Amino acid sequence: MSGHAPKLRRQMALSAGLLALFAVVGGVLVAGTETLTRDRILEQQRASLRSTLNEVLPAHRYNNALLDDTMTVQEPELLGTDETMTVYRARQGTQSVAVLFPVVAPDGYSGDIRLLVGIQANGELAGVRVLNHRETPGLGDAIETRRSDWIKQFAGLSLNAPPASAWKVRKDGGEFDQFAGATITPRAVIKAVRKALVFFEQNQATLFADTPATP
Amino acid sequence: MSTSTDIVRNGLWSNNPGLVQLLGLCPLLAVSNSVVNALGLGLATLLVLTASNIAISAIRHVVRDEIRIPVFVLVIAAFVTTVELAMNAWLHELYTILGIFIPLIVTNCAIIGRAEAFASRNTVVHAALDGFMMGAGFMLALVALGAMRELLGAGTLLADADLLFGPVATHWNLTIIPDFRGFLLAILPPGAFIGLALLIAAKNGWERRRARPATRSQPAVAAPDAA
Numbered sequence: 001m002s003g004h005a006p007k008l009r010r011q012m013a014l015s016a017g018l019l020a021l022f023a024v025v026g027g028v029l030v031a032g033t034e035t036l037t038r039d040r041i042l043e044q045q046r047a048s049l050r051s052t053l054n055e056v057l058p059a060h061r062y063n064n065a066l067l068d069d070t071m072t073v074q075e076p077e078l079l080g081t082d083e084t085m086t087v088y089r090a091r092q093g094t095q096s097v098a099v100l101f102p103v104v105a106p107d108g109y110s111g112d113i114r115l116l117v118g119i120q121a122n123g124e125l126a127g128v129r130v131l132n133h134r135e136t137p138g139l140g141d142a143i144e145t146r147r148s149d150w151i152k153q154f155a156g157l158s159l160n161a162p163p164a165s166a167w168k169v170r171k172d173g174g175e176f177d178q179f180a181g182a183t184i185t186p187r188a189v190i191k192a193v194r195k196a197l198v199f200f201e202q203n204q205a206t207l208f209a210d211t212p213a214t215p
Numbered sequence: 216m217s218t219s220t221d222i223v224r225n226g227l228w229s230n231n232p233g234l235v236q237l238l239g240l241c242p243l244l245a246v247s248n249s250v251v252n253a254l255g256l257g258l259a260t261l262l263v264l265t266a267s268n269i270a271i272s273a274i275r276h277v278v279r280d281e282i283r284i285p286v287f288v289l290v291i292a293a294f295v296t297t298v299e300l301a302m303n304a305w306l307h308e309l310y311t312i313l314g315i316f317i318p319l320i321v322t323n324c325a326i327i328g329r330a331e332a333f334a335s336r337n338t339v340v341h342a343a344l345d346g347f348m349m350g351a352g353f354m355l356a357l358v359a360l361g362a363m364r365e366l367l368g369a370g371t372l373l374a375d376a377d378l379l380f381g382p383v384a385t386h387w388n389l390t391i392i393p394d395f396r397g398f399l400l401a402i403l404p405p406g407a408f409i410g411l412a413l414l415i416a417a418k419n420g421w422e423r424r425r426a427r428p429a430t431r432s433q434p435a436v437a438a439p440d441a442a
Contacts, residue, residue, distance in 0.1 A: 015282045022286050026293035033297045037304035044307035137248075138368070138399040 053088060053100055055145075056118035056127040062090035062097050071207070073101070078199035080104035080192055081112075087207060096121045096208040099200065102131060105192035109184045110134045113143070117196040121208065128154040128193055140185035150179060150186070159197040167194045219344060226348025233356030234415050238325035242316045243357055244407035248368065251375050253361030255309045256316055257354025259298050261347065264326050266294045268346030271334040278335075287330045288321075295321045309378040325353060360410050368402030370395030 046067055053066055069089045076082050081104040090097040098120045105113040113133040118126035128151055130143050142148040153176070168174025169186050178186045200207065232238045239260070246252045270290050278286050299317045302310045310317065320326070329349050334342040365372055370392035376384035400406050 011279075015279055018277070018279065019282050019285060019289075022289050026289045029293045030296045030300075033300045037300045040304040041300070041307075044304060048307060048311070136399075137402045138397050 052116060052129065052131065053118075055129050056100055056116055057090055057098050061126075062092055064089075064091040066090055066100075073203070073207075075199055075203075078103075078195045078202075080106045080195065089208065098126050099207050100126075101196070103192050103196045103199075105188040107184075107188045107191070108133060108135055109140050109182065109188075110136070113185070113188055113192070115189065115192055115196075117193060119197065119200045123158045123197070123201065123204075125154045125157050125193070125197070127152070128189075130189075135185050136182070139179075139182040142179045142182065143185060143189055148179065150177065151189070154193055159194070159201055164194075167191075219341070222341060222345050223348050226345060226350075226352045227355065228352070231352040231356060231418075232325040232328075232349050233353050233360075233411075234418050236325065236328070238328060239323040239353060240411075242319060242323065243353075243360065244404070244411065246313060246316050247357055247360040247364055247407055247410070248402045249365040249375070250358060250361045250373050251309070251379050252312060253357040254354070255302075255306070255379050256313055256320075257350075257357040259302065259313075259317060260320055260323060260326070261350030261354050262298055263291065263294045263320055264329060264350040264353075265343060265346040267291045267326055268329055268334040268342040269339055270294075271330045272337060272339045272342030275335045283335065284327075284331075287327055287335075291326055291330070292321050306379065312378070325349060356414065359414060360407070363410050363414070364401045364406050366391055367398045368400075368406065369397050 050067060066088050069091065070086050071089070072084045072086055073079070074082070074084045079085055079101075083104075085102055087099050087101040089099050098118050100116060100118040103115050103117055105115060111134050113135065114131040116129045116131050118128070120126050129145065130151060133141070133143065135141050135143065143151050145151060162175045165173070166175040167190055169176050169178040169183055169190065171178055171183055172187070174190070176186060176190055226232075230236060233240075233243050242256055242260070246256045267287075267290055271287060274286070274290075295318060298320070299310075302313075302317060329346060333345045337345070362372060365374065370390060372389040372391055373384075373387045376387040380387070401410070
């Protein structure tokens with residue numbers, strides 16, 4: 001028995017050492033790739049964010065560094081989420097052009113629908129796009145631009161045009177089309193967009209305020 | 216010892232991971248709703264499977280039996296993370312669409328299965344070929360299912376090919392059935408199960424049909440011998 005113990009211990013140490021060696025090799029491989037790809041991934045994320053923002057507000061409409069001119073807001077009631085949301089502020093020279101921010105429509109057919117809303121300085125919607133949703137493919141996904149133009153009808157609308165009573169799907173007596181087989185999805189989107197407009201009206205002054213010198 | 220032809224035939228057809236071993240069904244069913252998604256995940260799996268098979272075969276004499284499974288898992292996880300980072304960097308939009316299924320390649324039983332059953336017992340060259348062919352077989356099953364579901368569900372093929380192949384592929388999108396509203400069931404999860412079942416049935420049916428004339432001619436050949 002006492003003769004076996006040192007041998008067993010040596011074998012265990014050898015196994016553990018080998019395992020540790022492989023862990024180190026694997027770790028180096030992953031760390032190396034991470035270092036090589038880090039900048040490119042960041043750049044890709046920014047490019048992807050920029051192209052999403054530009055869908056709502058075309059690049060020629062502003063000339064500031066939109067991705068960096070941001071402020072954060074938290075407004076669970078009107079933005080549909082407890083999360084802190086980033087507001088992107090578009091300016092042309094010193095002139096405020098629009099603010100773009102994500103909102104959540106929490107009452108979609110299957111969970112949250114994340115939208116990007118752009119509101120111009122005069123209170124008109126620059127546009128709305130879907131960032132992320134889990135609605136039924138073929139029915140609720142008509143809110144995506146690749147499926148239909150439905151979401152584009154928001155451009156140019158504002159809080160009082162159409163009047164509050166008409167910010168509903170036609171089925172509920174409003175002005176917006178529902179699409180075949182899906183009423184819950186458009187209803188949720190319309191409600192969230194209108195709330196975003198209310199949020200804008202209440203916070204217009206602070207949203208366009210110049211970046212404070214001392215945060 | 217397997218010969219190269221056996222390895223190829225096993226991976227692509229007679230022991231296909233998707234259609235015969237039925238391994239890796241989670242990604243197979245989840246991302247097979249379009250050709251491009253299927254091809255993206257198929258290629259990532261192919262890459263990981265080949266790399267892990269090579270690495271595991273190369274270290275097969277060093278790794279002791281007691282720790283082989285954790286070492287295999289380590290090797291596979293390292294390659295998957297590498298591929299995940301690379302896809303995030305160079306195929307960013309496809310990466311966003313495939314989402315969780317890229318890191319989940321780690322859990323694809325087909326990969327650890329090949330490591331344990333083949334790579335740890337064969338030469339590096341054979342292991343590499345086996346990994347590549349098993350990966351290709353998995354990818355082909357994935358793409359076949361993806362093509363079937365995309366065609367029935369949306370009437371297109373290769374939609375969004377530019378996500379995988381870059382701007383060159385913007386016009387590769389084939390609209391096979393114009394103005395088709397889509398057979399919804401095909402893109403929903405049940406469509407994946409039904410589609411896979413049909414593919415397996417088609418494969419088995421074809422094999423049976425091919426086997427039948429052979430068995431029928433058997434007695435005819437055997438008869439003169441008996442006489």
